[in-house]
Structures are given as structure tokens and as C-alpha cells.
Amino acid sequence: MATRNPTAPLTGERIEQSELRKKPRVGETVIQGFLFLCGAISILTTIGIVYELGKEAWLFFGKEGVSLLAFFTGTEWQPAIGNFGIWPLVLATLMTSLVAMVVALPVGLATAVYLSEYASDRARNTLKPILEVLAGIPTVVYGYFALTFMTPLLRSILGDNVVQIFNTASAGIVVGILIIPLVSSMSEDALHAVPNSLREAAFGLGATKLETSLKVVVPSALSGITAAFVVAISRAVGETMVVAIAAGAGPKNFIIGEDGLFSFILNPFVAAETMTGHIVRISGGDLSYDSIDYNSIFAIGLLLFLMTLALNIVSRRFVARFREVYE
Amino acid sequence: MAVQQLETGYPEAEALQRQISQRHRRGLRWRWLFQLSTIVGIVALLALLYNILNQSFGLVAVQNTVDPRVLLEGAKTAVLPGADTAETLADLPKETLVAILAEHISTGLGRRLERDQRFFADQFAFEDPALFAEVCAGAEPPAGCTLEPRDQNNVYELLLERVVAPDVVQSWSLVDSVFRRGAIEEQLRTDYPTAVLEFRSWITADFIVSPQSSTPEFAGVRTAILGSLWVVVITIVFSFPVGVGAAIYLEEYATDNRLNRLIQTNISNLAGVPSIIYGMLGLAIFVRAMETFTSGAALGVITDDTTANGRTILSAGLTLGLLILPLIIINAQEAIRAVPRSLRQAGFALGATQWQTIWHHVLPSAMPGILTGTILAISRAIGETAPLVVVGASTFITLDPSGPFSKFTTLPIQIYQWTARPQAEFRNIAAAAIVVLLILLLSLNATAVVMRNRYATKTA
Amino acid sequence: MNKNGEIAIEAREMDVYYAHFRAVKGINIKFPTRKITALIGPSGCGKSTVLRSFNRMNDLVLVARVQGEVLYRGNNIYGKDVDPVEIRRRIGMVFQKPNPFAKSIYENVAWGARINGYKGNMDELVESSLRQAALWDEVKDKLSQSGYSLSGGQQQRLCIARTIAVKPEIILMDEPTSALDPVATLRIEELIQELKQNYTIIIVTHNMQQAARASDYTAFFNMDEDRAGYLVEYNATNMLFTNPQNEMTEQYITGRFG
Ligand SMILES: Nc1ncnc2c1ncn2[C@@H]1O[C@H](COP(=O)(O)OP(=O)(O)OP(=O)(O)O)[C@@H](O)[C@H]1O
């Protein structure tokens, strides 16, 4: 290394170290501390949720006559006589979610395929805002829609004696409609991320547009689409106002063996109260702290929280896997 | 043909044509299916709007509880002052109207009305003067002690509301009203011979400015709108600075360590927690654990004693604040990330501190994006219902909220409560309230879109 | 101030790492006061990295780490208590792409002075800085317009004016003309010659003519097989270009590699 020094090795006038020394910038430190606290509030929120739900659920299971086993196996939820079996509520939640998925998944995915693979820019620019509007309508409005439009519609098609005024089918269909934008926008993002070279390769082999879309693009985006589906399920499970308004007020208790499986227990046309619907109804009334009712809704809430959390974590796993491949 | 196929393994000539056109036909069928699915969203939106407008307007059959003509006749027979010349109730002088009112309502109700606002400056229609004086001398005298007496018009309206009490006995949807008018009139003649048919828009200026009432004809959304505004102000005051602060921390300060990764993961998890869970958190933390603070007791400003249990605007606002916090953070992070690094470098190279660079350069550039995200989050908060039901929205209040420690109701809560009523008229006002809510949200979203577009042209 | 011939800043055995990757190694170099020194070398050899080490801009890259010493007026700027904010005020930087703030022309120049607590007449400072940057005549009538309303070359001069306004001792320039057309480039080069009267300037350039034309000293960097950059040769510019001591230098300046 031929480092030739062109000038005399004079060091510049020495300045006092203290001039360059870090000055105590109190303001900067205070601000940074405040900003950190802002970030930490999210952690506190989670701790708060887990602690409060856990504590009240703990109190609930500590009450006389309540047991974890009965909670998870019982088929009747009748607080008045001390029956706390979660199944009627869980089944109703699963029913509405299932119906919602039957509506939202195919429609949402097909919409995404259309928007990403087929639609012209103009079509996309008109359709996407409409979907955004759909996503921005408050759920209570959808509840109103379910009760005053979907239910009468179902009743006029299937008959008043088949479809009750409150029923899980109508609530589920409307929940499905409100989830369509979520499914379609997440799926479209996934389809969009598939590199064009794959499409070109398929076209180059003589594939039609449909074959390219369904056999090449969609499978390549599968983990992203799966993530959308899983998030959608979580949304449906946690959806509250539509089911509180349209699905029915009162758990659909049943006795295995006596009530028919499909004529009653899994019948989507009769009234049934979901987990969220129950929480809303009970907490909307006069509720005194430390009563068993108060504790019980927190136990339901904890179960709901864990279900949706698990679904969200699964969904993020899929997203991460998808990113790994394409980003 | 079969021979040829053996040679290359592929269909050729006619068979090839057939195979290809078959594939194209299948392509078209599916394309049609995809398009149809896309339309489903539009159809749903249209059906929803149709349904709401259909319920917001239409014919109603109105029947008076007491016919105003009967009241006028009564006044004429009793030779009350001014009755002989009057053609309608509205022509009667105030004294006469008060007399008719006194005849038809209970003394208890009369006293209540008089305490709200007195009828005469120099005499009492219902109250015992001594008792009234005593009430006025109390610590919190009612409005009647200080307000000017009611005027003729006010008393006339009281009479209409309390005595004549026009009651909607049946209502029809807009489509029915237009296409089945004949049948409706027929039905009216047999069911309610004394009722009058009139066309009504359930959305009126009165509907916007009237407080809640137990009769749908008089009910309005004033209390609910004010409640929504109060709650959303608290929400913004809490979640905007905290959300933007957290975003700045994560984007500008946080190093890649476990704690910060945990915060980031946690935020995306929180964004997926069902809103009702936030309601339960709010109930447990703000309403119950922090009751002395959220009820205003700690500051000694309890607005009215029935709110003292913490189910206040403050609790509701904070609950919604926590709910939209993850949305604000995630949006703000994206906006901050979009600010070019060169801007930060320029700031640092001039000897600015990190905060000076952020405050003077990064934040102003990111602000349109941050605001757009915030507005979207706020419209989410305005539409939320379930968490507020859990936190404890009031089922019936007619008083305007007076501050963060008041009881509250909001537009979506009002819609929920009206929808849950079995009577058709409540469905009508629920629809009217939905129209109000949607217009509010639409204007907010339009603001966001405009802002986003301006932002897009500025940075392009 | 320093007498002519003194050293403005000096690196001793400086290594810079990005995480585990050593981007430059064993840099020993002294920059004379009020002279223009050009840093040249093939792309990726670490010129920007070296330059950014002189005013601790590398602190902003989370994975970057500097070893060795950088002496500025007798102090190691990587010393324990040294405040990078103070360093950057004294050692300014002009970047490859013009990066004016999203503010008015006036504010672009005034901002740095203001945050550094300048108490004098701001209008005068703005004017003199813009004059020194040879931009005053072009913008004096539109000082309240956005900095983005200027052409690329004007923007770059605005960035220089902004840097001068905080009165640094040393100005680091990383390919300041690479985003500009030849005419704008020429103006900046003239400007740099002017600035030499008052400032020590270290400039990274890819343009051999520019280095030959505009600088007093030139340092040539190259990288070894691990892609770690090192200083090959450092000399007065006319010496280095007419009589390179090192074979690699000769090949590089005659355009045979890099
Ligand atoms: N932020 C960074 N993170 C990781 N590695 C980096 C980073 N910045 C630069 N490097 C690496 O350090 C080495 C030197 O980069 P540097 O930008 O200093 O080169 P350069 O000589 O300025 O090149 P050019 O002439 O193209 O500007 C390169 O191998 C580059 O990949």
C-alpha cells in the first residue's frame, strides 16, 4: 500500500474535547422515552386483555357448580339453573361462520381472480372502490340488512314455516357478504405478487387464460390465499352485531339423542345465539360485577380470544411462507 | 383421425380445432362466473342501500289519540277565553291551551314540565308555589327557576305531543307505497277508519335535532350524534398522538431487538382481535377498575349521579381508542416508511438531532398518509357498536351529553336499539338513523380519498 | 483557523464493517486543510463508506461499525463521549442526488442555521450562503417557492448553500454531479473551486476528468478479493495522474479496468 503523504504531518489545532462532548439533550431523551411508551401501550393492551379475561374466567370456574369439564362438554347453557355448557354457543358460532365462509370464500376468491387476471384497468378502478365502500359500512347496518332484507327474502323463498324470524342462515349469509372485500383484497394481493414470468411461461406453452389463472397463478399464490381464508374465518367468528341482531337471542340448547342432528342442532334456519351474541345481550342488560353472569361472559370472551388469536397466528404463518417465496 | 393421433400423441387438424374451441368455451364460462362473483358485491351494496331507503320513506297511517277538533269543541263549550273565534287549536291563546293541557295530563307530569320551564311568570299551573320556591332555593335549582316562561307556540307543541299525540299506527315501505297505494287505502279503511294516510320521510330536520323519545314519531338522533362526536373526540385525542408516537418509535428509533420485534408482532395480532373483546377490556379496566377516574369522581365533576359507575363517554372513547390504535400505528408506519431516506440524511448532515429531523422533515412529509389512515380508523370507530354495548351505553337518555363524564349513546347504538324493537316504526327510524350514519361516514371517507389523491400528486 | 498545510481530518487504521462484511480495511489518510481531495476507485470499493465515516453518517446504518480512529482536530470522532450531532455540524455533507427539504428555498437554507441556534441576521446569512453557492441571482425573486421547483443543478447548489449556511469546516461530497448534465456539472465544479478558499473539501467522483480538473489531491481506492476496499495510492493530483506509482492506479486512470 503506497500511502504517500502529500503534506507535512501536522495535526490541526487541537480543540477541547468538551466541545465535541455529548451534551445532555434532556428533550431528546424525554421524547424518546415517550415514544417508547406509546409503543409499549400495545403490549399493555395485550397484557390487559389476557389478564382481565383470564382473571374473570378463573373466578368463573372457581364458582360453585361450575366445572371446566361441564363447560366443555355440556349441551345446555342456562345460567338461571346453573348449566354452563358452551356447546350451544359454540355451535351457533360455527354455524354462522360456516355459512359465511360458504358465501365469502368462493365469491371473494373469484372476485380476486377477476380483478387481478381479467379486469381492465377501468373495471378495476371502478370495482375496487365499491368493495372498499362495502368494507367500510358499519356492521350494525349489516345487522339491520340481515333482519329486514335477508330474513324476509329467505322466508319468501323457503317458506315461513321453515325459516324462523331469527336464524343463523340469514346472519351467516350477511356476515359472508361483509367479509367478501377482506377475502378479495387479501387474495388479490397474493395473486398480484405472483411474478409475471410464470404467466408468460404458461401462455408460452399454449395455455388459455383460464388455465393460466387456475392452474398456474392461483396455485402459486395458494399460501397467500389460504392466509386470506383463515383471517376471514377469524373475522366471522368474532363478528358480533349481525349475529346479535339477526341470529337470535337465547342459546339453542339441545339434548343429544333427543334432538335431531340436522333437523334441529345443525339446522341453520332456527334461532341460535352465538358466543358474541350472548356476550352482547348479557352485557347490554343490568350486570353486576362479580355475579356469575359477569364472570361467565369473560370465560366465553377468553375462549373467543384464543380462537381468533390462533387463527390469526396461523394466517400470518401462511403470509410469511408466501413472502419467503416471492419477496 | 385416430391414426393421426397415434403419430404425435396430440390431437391434430379437426380434433385439435375441437379441443381448442372447447377449452376456449370453458374459459368463457369461467370468465363469466368470475365476473358474476364480482357483481355479487355490487348487488349486495345496492340491495343494502335499496333496503334502507325503502324503509326511510313511505306512507304512514296516523291516528290521533285525541282528536284536536274534540279539544276545540270542548274549549268552546267551556267558553274558555279566545275559544269562540278560534278555528284551530293553534289559534287559541296560551292561557286556554294551558287549561286544556291541565285537563288532560296528570299533575305529576305537569309539575315536571313546569320545573323544566314554567308556564307563567307570575302564577303556577301545576306546582305549589311554596314547594317551587323551596326547590329553587336548593343546591341545584331546575331550569324552570331561571328560564323565561313558555310561549304560546311551545305550549301548543306540548299539547300536540302529550294530548293529541298523533300516533303512527302502521307504516309501509317506499316501494309498497308507490306500487300498492290502492290496496293500502283499502286496508286502512277497514282497519283504522279514523286514521289519515300521509307520505312521510323519516329523515327530517326534526329527526336530526330531536333527542331520543319512546315514541318513534318524536324520536330523533340529536343525543346520539352528540354522543358519537364526543366519543370520537376522546378517541382521537387518545389514539392519534399515541398511535403516531408508536409508529415513529418503531420506524425511527427501534433497533432490531427482541422487545421491538415483540411490539411489532403484538400490534399486528391486536389488529385481528374481535372488537367485542376490546369492549370487555374497556368494561374491566376503564369502567370498573378505573371507575373513580372515568366517572369524574376523582376530579369531583360527576355530571349526574346515575353516571357515577364509570359507564361514561370517557370510558367509551378510550375503549375505541385502544381498538383503533393498531390500525393507526400500522398506517402511520407505512406513511413514515415511504419518506425517502435522503430527507433524513440531509437533516442529519446539517447537524440536526434525530428528533429535529423527524419533527421538521419526516413528519410533515408523512402527514398526509398518516391523516388518511387516521380518518379511515376513525370511521371504523364511529361505526363500532359491540364494544360500546359491552362498555355500557345507556339504553335511554334524552339529555345532551355535557362532557367526558356524561352517560352516552351513539348513532350505531341507537340504530341497534331501534332495530331490536319489534314495532315497524322503529325499523323506519333505524333506517333513517342509518342514512345519517352513512352520510357521516361517506363524507369522512371522501375527505380521506381527496387527501390521498392530493398526496399522490404531490409526491409523484 | 488553521494555517495552510495543516491537516483537517485524518483516518488511522480505519476498518468499516457492515454486519460481518468488512467493506474497507486499514485506511490511513490525512486530508489537508482548504484543499480539494478527490476519492476515486471502482464501484463498490467503499468510497462512499469511507466518506460517510468522516461525519458519522454511518451511524444511521444500523449494521455499520467503524474501527480504528478518525482524528478531527486532535479528537477521535468515534471517541466515547463524542456527539455525532456536533460532528455533523462541523463536517457537512452533500449527497449524490439533490435532496432539498419539502420547504421553501429560504427555509431550506435557514433551517440548519436555525436548529443550530444561529442568532445573527437570518436574511443576510441566507443571501450570503446562496451567493457563495452561486445561486443567488437565479432564486432571489422566488425565495418562498418550494425547493423542488428548481432544476436538478439548482437543487444541488441549494443543497450546497444549505450546507455552507451552518458554517462547517469540512464539506464531504459524494458524487455531487453524477445526477446532473454537463453544464450544471461545470457550474458545480467552479463553485467547488470557489469554496476551497474557506473550506476543506473531500469529494468522491467517478469522473476521472473531474478529479484531474478540480482536485488538489487524489486518493485511489481498490478492493481485494474479499471485496474489502483499501487505499492504493494517495498523492497530489497532477502527480498521481501523470506519474502513478502503482500499476493498478495506472490501469485505472487509463481506463483499463474499473
Ligand atoms: N448499508 C449497507 N449495508 C450493507 N452493505 C453495504 C451498505 N452500504 C454499502 N455496503 C457495501 O459496502 C461496499 C462498499 O459500498 P460503497 O457504497 O461504499 O461503495 P462505493 O465505492 O461508494 O461505490 P459506488 O462508486 O458504486 O458508489 C459494497 O460492497 C456495498 O455492497
Ligand SMILES: [Mg+2]
Ligand atoms: Mg458511492
